[in-house]
Amino acid sequence: MTDARPLLYGKLAGWFHLLTAPADYEPEAALAAKLIRENATGEVQSLLELGSGGGNNASHLKQWFACTLSDLSPEMLALSRTLNPECEHILGDMRTMRLGRTFDGVYVHDAIMYMTTEADLAATFETAFVHTRPGGVAVFVPDCVRESFEPETSHGGHDGEARALRYLMWVTDPNPKDSAYDVDFAIVLHEEGQPSRAVHDHHVFGLFPRETWLRLLRSAGFEATSFAPSGLHGSRCQEVFVARKPL
Numbered sequence: 155m156t157d158a159r160p161l162l163y164g165k166l167a168g169w170f171h172l173l174t175a176p177a178d179y180e181p182e183a184a185l186a187a188k189l190i191r192e193n194a195t196g197e198v199q200s201l202l203e204l205g206s207g208g209g210n211n212a213s214h215l216k217q218w219f220a221c222t223l224s225d226l227s228p229e230m231l232a233l234s235r236t237l238n239p240e241c242e243h244i245l246g247d248m249r250t251m252r253l254g255r256t257f258d259g260v261y262v263h264d265a266i267m268y269m270t271t272e273a274d275l276a277a278t279f280e281t282a283f284v285h286t287r288p289g290g291v292a293v294f295v296p297d298c299v300r301e302s303f304e305p306e307t308s309h310g311g312h313d314g315e316a317r318a319l320r321y322l323m324w325v326t327d328p329n330p331k332d333s334a335y336d337v338d339f340a341i342v343l344h345e346e347g348q349p350s351r352a353v354h355d356h357h358v359f360g361l362f363p364r365e366t367w368l369r370l371l372r373s374a375g376f377e378a379t380s381f382a383p384s385g386l387h388g389s390r391c392q393e394v395f396v397a398r399k400p401l
């Protein structure tokens with residue numbers, strides 16, 4: 155059977171920290187922690203992250219909260235365990251996972267971009283809602299909403315020990331009328347003693363108007379607001395949604 159997942163979360167998962175370094179996530183993690191603390195009723199000790207990926211955000215969040223990290227990809231969970239061995243890791247789809255317990259906070263960072271239909275987005279909000287305790291807060295940090303989307307190209311990457319990665323990321327929206335856009339990565343991988351390799355990795359991201367986000371969050375039962383963050387140096391994030399579960 156072929157693996158239809160993006161290479162970055164399967165065969166190339168072990169390279170993820172050279173694509174995007176854990177240290178760069180501190181501002182977003184700090185903002186999420188502040189928003190959850192400020193908007194929750196009562197103490198905030200436990201946090202569930204949906205789509206926690208390489209555990210980059212969690213490597214900062216864990217200094218403030220007891221973190222439970224969940225992701226669809228076993229390979230990404232394995233990578234995250236190397237960075238965050240003290241955190242609980244759970245394999246699960248953010249649309250359907252049910253742990254049978256609640257948390258003071260729920261966090262969904264850029265992994266929410268993989269929800270490409272309203273039904274998938276609504277299912278993720280339902281998962282977040284059932285795992286948030288009354289008075290707790292869920293924070294969602296998409297790269298953008300329809301209103302702030304812009305086609306772009308960017309590049310980056312890092313040097314590791316005996317290996318290095320560089321990428322070009324190309325963001326396009328072939329059909330502005332649907333709820334998705336394309337993100338193509340051209341990635342060059344260097345490993346000491348081996349010929350360089352170039353790979354292409356295609357991702358499809360969801361794109362919804364702000365009002366759709368707010369409507370679906372409220373339908374799930376949350377009190378929801380959104381704002382455009384400032385001062386998140388190096389972040390692609392254009393919009394943050396704060397969703398409080400009523401007491």
Ligand SMILES: C[S@@+](CC[C@H](N)C(=O)[O-])C[C@H]1O[C@@H](n2cnc3c(N)ncnc32)[C@H](O)[C@@H]1O
Pocket residue numbers: 163179204205206207208209210211212224225226227230246247248249263264265266268
């Ligand atoms: C860009 S990475 C997230 C990186 C993360 N923000 C961090 O701090 O390391 C996106 C992740 O979303 C996960 N993902 C995609 N669809 C998912 C789903 N339906 N449920 C759970 N995780 C999903 C992928 O497996 C991948 O690990």
